Amino acid sequence: MSETLVRVDQVSKKYCRRLRYSLRYGLADICAEFFAGGHNHRDTLRPHEFWALKNVSFEIKRGECLGLVGPNGAGKSTLMRILSGLILPNQGNITVSGHVRPLLGLGIGFNPILTGRENVYINASFLGFSKKQISRKLDEIVNFAGIESSLDAPVQHYSSGMRARLGFAVALHTDPDVLLMDGVLAVGDEAFRAKCFEALTRLSKKAAVVLVSHSWKQVQRMCTDLIVLNQGEIVFQGRDFVQGARHYRRLFRRDANEDEPEETAE
Amino acid sequence: MWRDLLASRELGWRLFVRSFSARYRRSVFGMTWAFLPPILTGLFFILLQSRKVVHFGDTDIPYPVFVLTGMMLWQIFLDALNSPLEAWNDVKAALPRIYFPREAVIVSALLNVISESLIKLIVLAGILVFFGVSLSPAALCFPALLIILILLGLTIGLVFTVLGQIYSDFLSCFKLIQPVWFFLTPVVYPPPEVFPFSLITIFNPVSPLLTALRTVLADGAIVPLAPLAIVSILTLAGFYMGWIFYRISVPFLIERMNA
Numbered sequence: 256m257s258e259t260l261v262r263v264d265q266v267s268k269k270y271c272r273r274l275r276y277s278l279r280y281g282l283a284d285i286c287a288e289f290f291a292g293g294h295n296h297r298d299t300l301r302p303h304e305f306w307a308l309k310n311v312s313f314e315i316k317r318g319e320c321l322g323l324v325g326p327n328g329a330g331k332s333t334l335m336r337i338l339s340g341l342i343l344p345n346q347g348n349i350t351v352s353g354h355v356r357p358l359l360g361l362g363i364g365f366n367p368i369l370t371g372r373e374n375v376y377i378n379a380s381f382l383g384f385s386k387k388q389i390s391r392k393l394d395e396i397v398n399f400a401g402i403e404s405s406l407d408a409p410v411q412h413y414s415s416g417m418r419a420r421l422g423f424a425v426a427l428h429t430d431p432d433v434l435l436m437d438g439v440l441a442v443g444d445e446a447f448r449a450k451c452f453e454a455l456t457r458l459s460k461k462a463a464v465v466l467v468s469h470s471w472k473q474v475q476r477m478c479t480d481l482i483v484l485n486q487g488e489i490v491f492q493g494r495d496f497v498q499g500a501r502h503y504r505r506l507f508r509r510d511a512n513e514d515e516p517e518e519t520a521e
Numbered sequence: 522m523w524r525d526l527l528a529s530r531e532l533g534w535r536l537f538v539r540s541f542s543a544r545y546r547r548s549v550f551g552m553t554w555a556f557l558p559p560i561l562t563g564l565f566f567i568l569l570q571s572r573k574v575v576h577f578g579d580t581d582i583p584y585p586v587f588v589l590t591g592m593m594l595w596q597i598f599l600d601a602l603n604s605p606l607e608a609w610n611d612v613k614a615a616l617p618r619i620y621f622p623r624e625a626v627i628v629s630a631l632l633n634v635i636s637e638s639l640i641k642l643i644v645l646a647g648i649l650v651f652f653g654v655s656l657s658p659a660a661l662c663f664p665a666l667l668i669i670l671i672l673l674g675l676t677i678g679l680v681f682t683v684l685g686q687i688y689s690d691f692l693s694c695f696k697l698i699q700p701v702w703f704f705l706t707p708v709v710y711p712p713p714e715v716f717p718f719s720l721i722t723i724f725n726p727v728s729p730l731l732t733a734l735r736t737v738l739a740d741g742a743i744v745p746l747a748p749l750a751i752v753s754i755l756t757l758a759g760f761y762m763g764w765i766f767y768r769i770s771v772p773f774l775i776e777r778m779n780a
Contacts, residue, residue, distance in 0.1 A: 270776075281773050282687050288769045336775075340620040343772045359618045368543045380535040381621050383528075 258352075260433050260463040261315040261338065266347035268333055268487075269300060270307040280304070297345055307333045308344070308487045315480070317432070320464040322478030324471070324503055329484040331467045335359060335437045338465065353432025353463075356382060358423075367411035371402060371421060374410050378425045392428050399450070400424035420447055427454050434458060437467040452477075471500065522768065525622040532621055533628025540611050540633060555640040559592035566592075566709045577710035582739050586652045590735050591708040593645045594670070597638045598727055599699065601674025604630035605682045606692075616771075617778040623771045627679065627764065634671050649739065659737040666737070666749075670730045673756045676763040683770045687777070707732060726752045 271277035280301060300306070308330045315321050323331050336342050337349060339357035365374045375396060379389045389396075397403055400420040402413075410418060436455075458464070459477065468474050474481070481499040483491040483506070491502035545551045566588050569575050580587040608630035615621070649656075678695075685692035705721050707713070712722045712732055722728045729748040736744045 277777060278687050281777055282684075285683075285687075285766075285770045285773050288773075289766050336617070341617060341772065342776045355620070357619055366539055366543055368546055369539065373539075373542075377535050377539050380532045381615055381619055383532075383621065385531055 257316050257318065259314050259316050260352050261313075261465070262348075262350045263311060263313050263334075263338070264348045266308060266311045266334075266337065266344045266349060267306055268308040268330075268337060268342070268344050269304045270333070271301075271304045273303045276301070276303045306487045308337070310347075311484075311487075311489055312347075313480075313482060313492065315433075315463040315465065317463055318460055319480055320459045320466060320478045321480045321482060322474035323465060323467045323482050323484065324469070324474055324499075325484035325490075326506055328486070330487040331484055332359075332437055334484070335435050335465065335467060338433075339435055351433055354383070354430065355433045355435065356426055356429055356431035357435040357437075358426050359435065359437045365410050365418060365422070368409055370409055371406045371413070375421065375425055378422065379429065382426065382429050384429060396421075396424045396428050399427065399454075401447070416444065416447075423451060427451070427458065431458070432462050434462050434464045436465065438469070471503065522765075525768075526624045526628070529622035529625035529628050532625040533632065536608065536611060536625055536629035537632035537636070540608070540629065541636060552640050555637050556593070556596075556644040559596040559641070560589065560644070563589040563592040563709075578713075580711050582654070583652060586649070586654055586739055587711075587735070588709050589648050590645060590739055591731065593641050594731050594734050595703065595706065595708045595727075597634070597641060597667070598670055598674045598731070600637050601634045601671040602678045602699070604634045605675060605678040606685070606695075608633065609682050609686075613778075617775045623768060624764075627675070627767070630675060630678075631671070634675070638667070638671070654739050656738070662737050663734065666730060666734050669753050669756050670727070670734065672760045673726060673730065673752070676756065676760045679763045679767055683767055683774065686770075686774045702727070723748070726755070 271280055311330075311334065313321065323334065325331055333342075335357070336359070337344050338351060339355060339359065340351070341357075365378065369377070372393070375393060376386060376389055380386075397406055400417070400423070402417055402421060405413065405417070410421075413421070434455075455464070456477065464477075466474065466477060475496055480494055481491065481496060482489055483499055483502045485506050490506065491499050493499065548554065550557075563585075566577075567585050570577055570584050570588075577584075605626065608626045611629070612626060681691055681695040685695060702725075705725055706727050707722065708731065712728065713719050722732075729745070729752050733744040733749050
């Protein structure tokens with residue numbers, strides 16, 4: 256039960272602030288990769304670039320839940336996107352084993368014209384599930400989302416809460432080994448949120464979970480490990496939540512005292 | 522890479538079913554839209570030729586058969602050309618949020634083109650029967666050649682889709698070349714043999730494919746094999762390269778998309 260499911264080793268990622276440069280670098284990087292088979296400017300910053308993540312390393316074992324906190328623009332979502340395989344890091348290595356379920360947004364791939372039932376199948380196939388596997392779980396999913404009566408209505412007639420609930424239900428019932436959640440715990444009404452929380456707690460016992468949240472209470476309740484990020488760098492890492500809270504709070508005090516948040520690498 | 526292709530079958534199929542049923546559920550005339558445009562354009566050219574408004578030169582087969590076959594094939598090529606962009610736009614919302622085998626976009630694009638082509642081919646078969654054209658044994662090459670034609674369109678469309686996600690100029694250019702390309706391809710006129718115009722049969726990769734497809738279907742005459750072989754090999758190689766290019770590009774494109 257204690258195998259390491261996520262290993263992140265010295266990962267760095269750079270972004271570009273200016274659109275014009277970003278597009279030019281994008282084309283240059285694609286061409287470099289395609290024709291020369293290698294990243295260009297792997298370690299150096301080109302004009303208007305900055306490190307969105309710098310030398311981030313951590314490990315998560317099964318049964319652990321990592322809370323990722325930090326102010327806006329700290330690199331939390333970038334890290335989540337790298338973990339889910341959407342974008343590639345400029346430096347460093349990442350190994351993720353088992354089924355990864357990113358919950359970076361709910362109701363991915365819902366087509367408004369199709370019915371709820373059809374959309375469940377499509378949504379689940381994005382998560383890598385076959386039709387047969389979903390047919391077995393359909394009742395459970397629908398039950399959890401509480402939308403039995405409107406299952407065969409087109410999704411465009413759903414309320415936004417219903418849509419989010421359906422998306423959440425699908426993701427929760429796909430038995431992930433690694434669950435990545437980025438600000439998705441704030442959907443639905445009070446009752447549904449409690450239900451989600453319960454399901455997540457159960458799930459986090461047998462999976463590795465990464466939770467990005469701005470709610471310190473939520474992180475404290477759910478997580479076993481903590482990383483405080485600020486401007487792409489780890490400020491605090493460990494299991495001591497009291498110590499972590501101090502670092503986390505200090506970040507906001509410092510930012511509040513400055514007129515402008517400091518700009519890295521500009 | 523091949524493993525990803527295998528892994529994306531299921532999702533590719535789902536995406537295809539989704540776009541197919543979403544396309545036709547909101548439409549009264551449904552599949553008519555798959556074949557009506559090329560037929561109407563074809564009829565327009567038949568009218569022009571029969572009223573002697575323009576003269577496109579003499580064809581080996583009756584001009585209506587020539588034009589309608591050509592228009593159907595050209596439309597299949599256009600469908601293939603535009604299918605990657607449509608498939609990409611279909612999943613654009615999901616792309617920056619969830620990882621799935623990127624090949625699913627290509628698979629669903631391919632399935633979309635094939636399904637639309639089948640509708641067109643059924644109508645085309647009806648047209649051939651109506652004009653009393655009998656198929657020759659050479660028509661057996663038709664499916665293989667058609668796949669090459671579709672892959673050619675798909676490859677070009679895929680590369681433009683990727684580049685167009687970075688600079689929109691590529692998409693504008695992509696839309697611009699399509700009508701121009703139509704007139705540079707022997708769709709409504711026989712392949713020219715006089716020097717400056719005959720260049721289009723050499724440098725336009727669609728030209729030998731389309732001519733060959735039409736010939737094996739309605740004419741049965743021998744088609745020049747050399748250009749056909751060159752285009753076929755280049756298409757297969759190009760498709761493979763385009764696929765790699767697409768795979769490499771996706772993470773860079775997602776970086777520049779808003780989640």
